[in-house]
Amino acid sequence: MEEGGARMGLKDALPGGGTSSVTGGMFGDGSPTFLTSKIDWIINWSRRNSLWPMPFGTACCAIEMMASAASNYDLARFGMERMSFSPRQADVLICAGRVPYKLAPVLRRIWDQMPQPKWCVSMGACASSGGVFDVYSMVQGIDTIIPVDVYVPGCPPRPEGLIYGLMMIQEKIREESLSRHFEHRAEDPSSVARPHANDAQVIGLTGPFGNSTQQEELSNKEPGTRGELPEELLP
Amino acid sequence: MLDETKTGLDTVEGGPQLSGKSTDSSGGKMDDPDGHPSVIALLSQFGDAVSGHRVFAGTQHVVWIDSACNLEILRWLREQQDHQYDMISDITAVDYGAGRPIEVVYQLFSTVYKRALRVRCKLPLDGLEIDSIVELWSAANWLEREVYDLFGVTFRKHPDLRRILMPHDYEEGHPLRKDFPLRGRFSRAEQTRRALDQSVEHSYIAEEMDLGRDPQQATPIIGTKDGDE
Amino acid sequence: MSKRTVEFNVGRNPEMGIDGSVVDSPILPFDIPEPDLDTENMLINIGPQHPATHGVLRLVCELDGETVKRVIPHIGYLHSSFEKLGEYRTWNQVVPLTDRMDYLAPLIYNCAYVMTVEKLMGIEVTERCKVVRVICMEMDRIFSHLLWLGTTAIDVGAFTPFLYAFQERERIYQLHEAFTGARITTSATRVGGMMADLPEGWTDGLQDFLDTFPDTLEEIDRLLTRNQIHIGRSQGIGAISAEDAINSGFTGANLRACGVDYDVRKDQPYYDYETYDFEIPVGQHGDCYDRYLCRMEEMRQSVSLLRQALERLPGGPIDVEDPNISLPSKTDCMSDMESMIHHFKLITDGIPAPEGDCYMPIEGSKGELGMYIVAEEGGTKPVRWRIRPPSLVNLSVLPKLAEEHLVSDLIMINASLDIVLGEIDR
Numbered sequence: 033m034e035e036g037g038a039r040m041g042l043k044d045a046l047p048g049g050g051t052s053s054v055t056g057g058m059f060g061d062g063s064p065t066f067l068t069s070k071i072d073w074i075i076n077w078s079r080r081n082s083l084w085p086m087p088f089g090t091a092c093c094a095i096e097m098m099a100s101a102a103s104n105y106d107l108a109r110f111g112m113e114r115m116s117f118s119p120r121q122a123d124v125l126i127c128a129g130r131v132p133y134k135l136a137p138v139l140r141r142i143w144d145q146m147p148q149p150k151w152c153v154s155m156g157a158c159a160s161s162g163g164v165f166d167v168y169s170m171v172q173g174i175d176t177i178i179p180v181d182v183y184v185p186g187c188p189p190r191p192e193g194l195i196y197g198l199m200m201i202q203e204k205i206r207e208e209s210l211s212r213h214f215e216h217r218a219e220d221p222s223s224v225a226r227p228h229a230n231d232a233q234v235i236g237l238t239g240p241f242g243n244s245t246q247q248e249e250l251s252n253k254e255p256g257t258r259g260e261l262p263e264e265l266l267p
Numbered sequence: 268m269l270d271e272t273k274t275g276l277d278t279v280e281g282g283p284q285l286s287g288k289s290t291d292s293s294g295g296k297m298d299d300p301d302g303h304p305s306v307i308a309l310l311s312q313f314g315d316a317v318s319g320h321r322v323f324a325g326t327q328h329v330v331w332i333d334s335a336c337n338l339e340i341l342r343w344l345r346e347q348q349d350h351q352y353d354m355i356s357d358i359t360a361v362d363y364g365a366g367r368p369i370e371v372v373y374q375l376f377s378t379v380y381k382r383a384l385r386v387r388c389k390l391p392l393d394g395l396e397i398d399s400i401v402e403l404w405s406a407a408n409w410l411e412r413e414v415y416d417l418f419g420v421t422f423r424k425h426p427d428l429r430r431i432l433m434p435h436d437y438e439e440g441h442p443l444r445k446d447f448p449l450r451g452r453f454s455r456a457e458q459t460r461r462a463l464d465q466s467v468e469h470s471y472i473a474e475e476m477d478l479g480r481d482p483q484q485a486t487p488i489i490g491t492k493d494g495d496e
Numbered sequence: 497m498s499k500r501t502v503e504f505n506v507g508r509n510p511e512m513g514i515d516g517s518v519v520d521s522p523i524l525p526f527d528i529p530e531p532d533l534d535t536e537n538m539l540i541n542i543g544p545q546h547p548a549t550h551g552v553l554r555l556v557c558e559l560d561g562e563t564v565k566r567v568i569p570h571i572g573y574l575h576s577s578f579e580k581l582g583e584y585r586t587w588n589q590v591v592p593l594t595d596r597m598d599y600l601a602p603l604i605y606n607c608a609y610v611m612t613v614e615k616l617m618g619i620e621v622t623e624r625c626k627v628v629r630v631i632c633m634e635m636d637r638i639f640s641h642l643l644w645l646g647t648t649a650i651d652v653g654a655f656t657p658f659l660y661a662f663q664e665r666e667r668i669y670q671l672h673e674a675f676t677g678a679r680i681t682t683s684a685t686r687v688g689g690m691m692a693d694l695p696e697g698w699t700d701g702l703q704d705f706l707d708t709f710p711d712t713l714e715e716i717d718r719l720l721t722r723n724q725i726h727i728g729r730s731q732g733i734g735a736i737s738a739e740d741a742i743n744s745g746f747t748g749a750n751l752r753a754c755g756v757d758y759d760v761r762k763d764q765p766y767y768d769y770e771t772y773d774f775e776i777p778v779g780q781h782g783d784c785y786d787r788y789l790c791r792m793e794e795m796r797q798s799v800s801l802l803r804q805a806l807e808r809l810p811g812g813p814i815d816v817e818d819p820n821i822s823l824p825s826k827t828d829c830m831s832d833m834e835s836m837i838h839h840f841k842l843i844t845d846g847i848p849a850p851e852g853d854c855y856m857p858i859e860g861s862k863g864e865l866g867m868y869i870v871a872e873e874g875g876t877k878p879v880r881w882r883i884r885p886p887s888l889v890n891l892s893v894l895p896k897l898a899e900e901h902l903v904s905d906l907i908m909i910n911a912s913l914d915i916v917l918g919e920i921d922r
Contacts, residue, residue, distance in 0.1 A: 088545060090552050090574055091918050092599035092680050095643070099669070099679075102662035117547045132921075133462040134434050135552060135573045137470075138544055140463055164592070167577040168442055168451030168458075169433070176459055187681055227463050231456035238455040323852035324615045353742055354758075356857065357884040361870050374855050374866070374884070378742065378756070381763050385855060406745025409892040417579075432572035432921060443580055475556050475568060478539045 072209050079123075079149070080205040081111040083198070086122030088142060090129030093156040093188040097128045100191035110198060119145040124201060125178075126194075130158035131171045137225070143178040144224050149208075151201050154180045155194055157187045162238070172238035176229040303328045305350050305384050313340055318389075327385065334371070334388040338398040341386065344375060345403055351379045355400075358410035360418045364445030369418055371397055390420060399425040417443040435472060537565060540903075544573040548651055548907045551917030553891075555906070562902050567895045571888070574921040582881035586846035587613050590881065592683040597883065598919045599680050601640035601861040603632040603672075606685040608858045611766065612867035613687050616854035617847070619821060625689050625814050626767045631702070631805045632684065633858075634798040638709070639668045640861035640914075641791050648788070648911040649720060652729045657716045664712050667705050674698055687847055688822050689815030699806055706799055706806075713795060720788070730784035734897040734909035741782060744896065745889035748863025749790040750913060754782035760859040774801050784912035791914070821847055846876030855884075862886040862914055883922060887915040 085107075089097050101107045101115060116122040119142045131139055143152070154174055157163035160183045162172035171177060181204060184197035229237060306328050310317055319331035332340050344352045352375035361370045368389040375384045390397060399422035401407045411422045412431040419441035422428060429435055433442070439452040451458060468476065543554035552573035558566040578597055582590045594609045595602030607629045614621060621629075646661035669679045674695055676682040684691050720726045736746070741754040751758055759776045761769040777793035779786030815822040823842055824835035849871035857866040863886030870880040890913050898906045 087547075091576075092596055094551075095599050095680060099662065099666070102666075103659045104663065104666045130574065130576055132573065132575050133458055134575065135544065136459070136462040137465055138573070142545060164596075165576050165581070167449055167581055168439065168447070169575045169577050171459070171462075172455060176455075177463070188679075190679060225463060227459050229459075231460070234456040234459050235454065321852070324854040325618065327854060329853065355745065356864065357855070357866055357868065357882070359868060359880075359882045359884075361853075361880045363879060372853075372868070374868070376857075378758050378763075383764070383855075385853075404745065405743055406889055406892065409888060413888075430572075432575040434572070442577060447580075449580060449584060470570075471556070472568075475539060478537065478558055 072211075075210065076205050076208060080202040083110075083112050083123045083151075083201065084114050084116040084121060085112050085124045085126050085198075086116050086119050086142065086146065088125055088127045088139060090131065090135065091158070093128035093159070096188045096191055097126060097155065097194060100194050105191040105195065107195065107198075110195065110202070112198065119143075120147065122146055123150060124198070125150065125152045126155055126198075127152065127159045127174050128155040128188075130163065130165055131174055131177070132169045133171055134169070136171050136177050139174060140177050140225055140227075151181045151204070152178060153182045153184060153194075153197050153201065155184045155197070156189055157185065160185065163187060176227055176234050176237055178228050303382075303384070305344065305352075305382065306330060308347075308349065309340070309344075312343065316340060327383070329385045329387060331387050331389065334390055334397050337371075337373075337386075337388050338400060338403075341373065341375075341400055342403055344384070344386075350377060350382075352377045352382075352384065354378055355404040355406050355410075356383075358400075358407055358414060360414045360420055360443075362418060362443065362445050366392060368392065369395060369420060371414065371420060373400075395419055396421045396423060398423050399428075401426060417441055419444065429472065436469070535560065544570075548910070550647060550911065550915060553910070553915070553917060553920075555894075555910075557903070557906065559903065562904075564898050564901055564903060564906050567898050567906065569891060569894055571891070571917075572921050574917045576918075576922065578922045579881055579883070582878055584877065586876050587687050587849070587878070588846070590878070591685060592681070595681050595683055596918065597922060598640075598860070598862070598916050600643050600916050601636040602680060602682045603636040603684055604640075604858070604860050604865065606682060607633055608856070608860065608865050608867050610685040610687050611858065612854055612856035612869050613849075615856050616852060616869055616871060617687070617821075617849055619688050619816060619818075621689060621816060622813055623810050624693075624812050625816075627805050627809050628690060628694060628814060629685070630767050630769070630772075631802060631809075634801045634805065635668060635671065635702070637798045637861045638795050639665060641795050642668075644791065644911075644914045645716065648908075649726075651907050651911045652726055654719065654723070654726065657719055660712055660716050660719075664709055667709075671698070671701055671705065674701060686815070686822070688818065693814045699809065702802065703806060706802055710796070710799055713792070717792060721792070727785065729905075729908055730788060730912065732781070733784045733901065733905045734912060735781055735783040736893070736897060737782065740896075741893075744893045746863070746893060747886050747889065748860070748914075749777075749787055749794060750863065750890050752777060753779035753786035753790045755780055760857050760864055764857060766856075766858060772801055772804050774804075784908055787912045787914075848874045848876055853880075857884070860886055862916065862919070863890055883919070885919050885922065887913075887917075888920045891915050891920060 087094070087097055089095075099105060101113075107113065112124075119125075123146075125143060125146060127139065143150075152174075154160045158165060158170070159174050160180075162170050164187075166172065174180060182197045182200050184193050186193050189197075227234065306320055309330060309332075310320070313332070313336070316333040316336050317330060318333065321329050323329060341352075344350050354376045355373065356376050357372070357374040359372050359374075361372060363370075368391050371388045371390060373386040373388075375386065376382070388397060395418075397420060399407070399411055401411065401422075402424075408425075408427065409431060411425055412427070412429060414420050415422060415425075415428055416430040416432050430437060440447055442451075453461070538559045540557045540559055541554070542557065543549040544552040549555065554570040554573060556568045556570065557564050576596075578593050582593060585593070591606055591609060594605040598605050611629075613619075642661040642665050646658035646665075649655070649657035649661075672682055673679050675698060676684045676691065736744075736754060738754040738756050741751050742756060742758075746754070747758070755778055757776055757778050760766075761774075762776060774797045777790045777797070779790050819835070819838040820842070823829075824832070824839055828835035829839045830836075851871065851873040853868065853870040855866055855868045857864050859865070864884065865886050866884030868880070868882040868884065869878050872879050894910060894913065897909050901909065
């Protein structure tokens with residue numbers, strides 16, 4: 033492959049390239065006119081190099097996501113220049129920013145609308161765990177709503193962080209196999225528009241942590257008047 | 268499930284419980300009104316309705332007025348030639364907790380005289396009602412809706428009094444009250460379940476549902492939950 | 497105050513004349529006779545997840561064909577309860593919340609918050625701190641306007657300005673990072689000063705940015721200001737009269753585009769803004785195009801303000817020298833008993849405030865940004881922390897502006913208001 037050509041490096045990347053005596057093959061003189069490879073490899077190779085992200089950007093992280101797509105960091109280098117604003121033509125959901133309960137059904141619906149195979153990146157602390165917003169209106173981690181493949185930490189993560197997260201998705205795709213596809217990716221149809229985690233998991237995932245344990249009291253040292261709530265509704 | 272919650276939450280809609288402790292944020296005090304002509308004029312014009320005046324942070328004049336005549340006094344401040352507070356910067360409310368009255372705060376500014384004035388009205392917890400001032404400033408529309416949403420103060424004669432930040436069917440109460448716990452009243456599991464357990468029709472208000480309704484058919488033409496939109 | 501109006505020598509809808517000169521020609525509307533058919537209005541939902549709503553805004557529109565009859569905005573899809581969370585934090589702990597509110601101009605929000613707390617407590621910051629904060633705020637005004645410029649250009653179909661704007665934003669990101677350590681969430685201010693003094697060589701970096709940025713701005717200006725498509729999409733769209741604009745709460749560049757010269761920096765000056773030499777651009781028609789021109793001119797004025805601030809940047813300490821407000825240095829804390837006690841008291845208790853409330857408006861990038869704080873006697877946490885959101889009040893005018901316009905104009909009007917959802921929903 034000539035330096036800078038469109039197929040540069042392709043020969044080295046392809047495993048099991050055959051040999052042939054026919055001259056004038058697809059890679060130049062003396063090269064084979066055919067390729068042998070595993071269908072898994074071909075499919076995963078094409079899938080991971082043409083991922084179309086669905087940017088579900090809500091807050092600060094969305095600005096960093098825009099910075100990743102702009103000229104300095106240029107997400108297009110990884111085959112992701114086509115931001116797909118319609119979930120039906122998207123492969124990766126990038127959930128960037130905080131997700132309140134009011135937005136949770138929207139997120140779930142967009143995830144349900146995406147065709148298989150699909151992957152999800154949870155970008156930033158708020159999407160992954162609620163972050164500093166351990167409050168009445170915020171979802172404590174989108175993994176209670178939808179399944180997540182890669183969590184990118186940071187508040188917000190740098191563009192390098194997001195790109196690394198997306199490369200981990202590419203690594204994950206490389207390991208997948210068609211023969212175990214349905215085992216990996218099949219979804220229960222009854223899970224549509226339902227939370228991804230059950231009640232016990234939600235409570236386990238969203239418990240107070242770190243500094244936020246002090247927030248259990250009411251503000252301004254006010255004694256609480258909880259009203260008379262049924263047991264199962266209480267935190 | 269829903270009915271059980273309703274009975275438990277009746278107390279929420281009634282507002283915070285009164286405790287014996289009750290102090291006054293203005294303390295009924297009258298600071299020196301010198302230096303602010305509008306305060307002097309207010310005191311002479313509406314002497315009975317003005318219950319306090321303080322100067323905070325050096326230059327900020329705050330006037331407490333009777334909540335029954337907020338519309339009258341604000342209209343006067345807006346239309347008097349000597350004052351002309353033509354811009355309403357902010358409307359908000361303050362809950363001090365411990366059963367003290369919730370105070371509605373109007374922040375006024377006059378682009379003519381470059382003068383600012385803050386007007387506050389006390390509302391007792393058992394009478395959280397005040398006249399809307401949308402007819403004076405249309406900017407008040409969303410700001411009053413926000414106070415209604417987060418504090419539960421009802422604005423009389425408001426053209427479109429709905430919740431604005433929280434979902435329109437939010438059942439846990441009014442979040443910025445002091446007796447509202449930071450994480451909400453329901454458990455996280457219940458909050459998650461409630462958030463996702465909603466049909467598409469749920470996110471439209473009644474008015475929009477009427478617009479989307481085909482007069483020939485009984486059902487609205489809006490995508491159903493499992494289908495396409 | 498003498499000269500506050502900048503004349504734009506740009507004709508309305510310029511076209512090339514025969515001799516190559518620019519002539520003004522009016523844009524004529526098509527006159528198509530109404531066909532006599534039975535029609536009914538349609539209900540269309542835009543958002544909350546839509547690239548043209550600049551966040552998670554949701555608009556429900558009633559359409560007659562393609563004409564917008566009525567718009568009902570729904571907000572609250574990003575409600576993160578900053579105000580409630582602030583009641584659980586001490587004065588300095590609130591600062592990290594402020595930059596997550598408006599992630600387009602974080603330093604302006606940092607400064608606005610501590611300015612209000614300082615006003616309430618009667619703290620006078622040092623001269624150096626004042627100038628550093630002016631630098632921070634003007635830098636972020638450019639930062640925010642650039643993003644507005646890029647995304648608005650995308651909304652009218654021009655992609656190149658977005659890339660140009662982000663190239664320049666990337667340089668401000670680097671300045672942020674060199675100063676505060678973070679690209680967006682800066683949290684740079686503390687009550688009584690800044691988190692740190694400017695690092696060595698930082699002002700050279702800013703000077704370098706100021707030297708080359710105006711060229712890029714002129715390039716973007718050449719791409720958009722006389723662009724026939726851009727003019728057609730924005731002139732006469734979403735116009736509002738000055739009186740209506742004041743009554744409905746418009747502030748910032750949106751209000752100035754209507755011809756009202758209200759700018760908090762001139763009318764209620766803070767941080768010696770009255771001693772700087774700058775002009776306030778004022779429009780005439782109050783439409784999308786005038787808003788665009790005002791913001792472009794504001795960026796040029798900010799560059800001039802930054803140059804003046806760099807010139808007058810004084811030496812001396814950046815924090816107030818009061819051990820009850822500012823943290824002692826690490827060395828003092830480790831070697832001096834008294835400093836250690838002050839450090840312990842400041843961290844565990846916080847700074848006590850006097851009783852009262854304080855409303856402090858500043859000129860944010862989106863409009864008049866007010867912070868309202870209520871404190872109790874000796875309280876180390878706010879009883880109430882309220883942000884007067886400029887975007888929320890500006891957005892509430894959208895239904896009035898968009899009436900009887902086309903759907904595509906609705907997108908343009910929404911973009912021209914320069915909203916940020918993090919601050920609308922708080």
